[in-house]
Amino acid sequence: MALNLDDLGITPAGLDAVRPFAVEALDVRGRAVALGPVLENILDRHDYPEPVSRLLAEAIVLTSLLGTSLKFDGRFTLQTQTDGPVSMLVVDFATPDAIRACATFDREMVEELMAGGKATQEVLLGRGHLAMTIDQGRHMQRYQGLVELDGISMEEVARRYFERSEQIPTEVRLGVGELFTRQEGEGPNKSWTAGGVLIQFLPEAPERMKQADIDPGDAPEGVSPHEIDEDDAWVEAKVLVDTIKDVELTDPEVSVEMLLFRLFHERGVRLFEPQPLADKCSCSRDKIEGVLAGFSAEEIEHMTVDGKIVVTCEFCSSRYDFDAS
Structure with a gap:
């Protein structure tokens, strides 16, 4: 039987809104988002090659999930600087809802990779770093966290960022898709759609959040890597999120509420007020x-x-x- 949100008294957040949630039985808090017109407007304005648009879309989803978690007036910026064909991605979120994004790339190199079927995310980005910057205003010190880009995905970027900068176990799933529609007498119309889910393990007892020490890469021969058994509740939450299919993140007919209910209904999921997103730029004459x-x-x-x-x-x-x- 299909899930009817009206029967549960739930008003869907809809597209272009981040839905915070909590699974208290698993000590998990998270955020979920489905992007539609905001993403389409940003990408359509730039008319980037398809793999560049797809890469920037993932960065926009990740920034949406992280930026809307700010509890103060400020700005969250995600920026990559690499030696790859896509040398820079910049996504800027300003509270409470404004998001903008752009990419710098070598069009000739990207088109050559596309022709050879080699325009993967890892190749396009190359090697370098990704910076996440939180700016609380001119009278407050900025905070910046760096993640090395060495062939890892945007999902892995988020995991490493929280592991190293805040020591919070984090899992994230991102998805980007193209939606094709056709009106009578017209050719197919293509638009971009994307979504994401981010969860974090935040138990009251901090010792339950312990993670293995980061491998320094130069340990003496014969030294075993540091290992810690993960908390059962966190293992369960990660396994559930790992079952998310890309189509569930990119299908406009699958609301974030429906997805969260599918994932966590046995444990109980608590929804908080959605936070809308808007395609806004801060430039002015x-x-x-x-x-x-x-x-x-x-x-x-x-x-x-x-x-x-x-x-x-x-x-x-x-x-x-x-x-x-």
């Missing part, structure tokens, strides 16, 4: 004019073409024209 005012006359002259300075925002593609005088 006044901000850019303020930046230009800081350049020297020589630098302004170098930027000037036919008496004008043209600035295009890399995030939202908005164009601003200024008279050089």
Whole structure:
């Protein structure tokens, strides 16, 4: 029998909203998201090659899950810097709901990899690092965590980030898909869809969260790696999340509430108010004019073409024209 959320008194969060939840029987808290128009608007605006769009979409999902967890007015930024064909990804979330994103890549190299069927996430990113930055404003110190990118997935990035920076057992599943629809008399229309689930193990007794020490990579020969038996509740939660199929994360007909009910109904899942997301950029004419005012006359002259300075925002593609005088 199909699950009817109305019968349970649950209003679906819908697309472009993060749903916080808790599975108290397993000492687990988490967040789930399904992205639709917000993701489509961002990717359609840039018109990136398909594998670049897919890579940026995963970064947007991960940023949505992490950024909406901020308990203060601030900004969460995810940024990669690597030697791969996609040399940089930037996803910026500003509380309470604004998200924007862009990518820097070598189009010729990406198209060559696509032609050879080798445009995998690992190859596109190459080697480098991913930085997650939390900014609480000009009067507060910024916090930044780094994760080495050495052929790992975005899902593994999140695991390593929390393991090393906050020592919180974390599991995450991300999915990106393309939705094809057809209207009578028209060709197929393609749009992007994506989703994700992140869970963390937060028991009251901190000793239950113990994790194995990180392998230093240079231990003497014959030394056994440090191992710790994981808590049974956390093992169960991870096994359940591992059963999530990509189609469950990308099908608009499968709400996050339906997915969470399927995963945790035997244990009981508690839902909290959803947090909406919006495609918003923080650029403005006044901000850019303020930046230009800081350049020297020589630098302004170098930027000037036919008496004008043209600035295009890399995030939202908005164009601003200024008279050089």
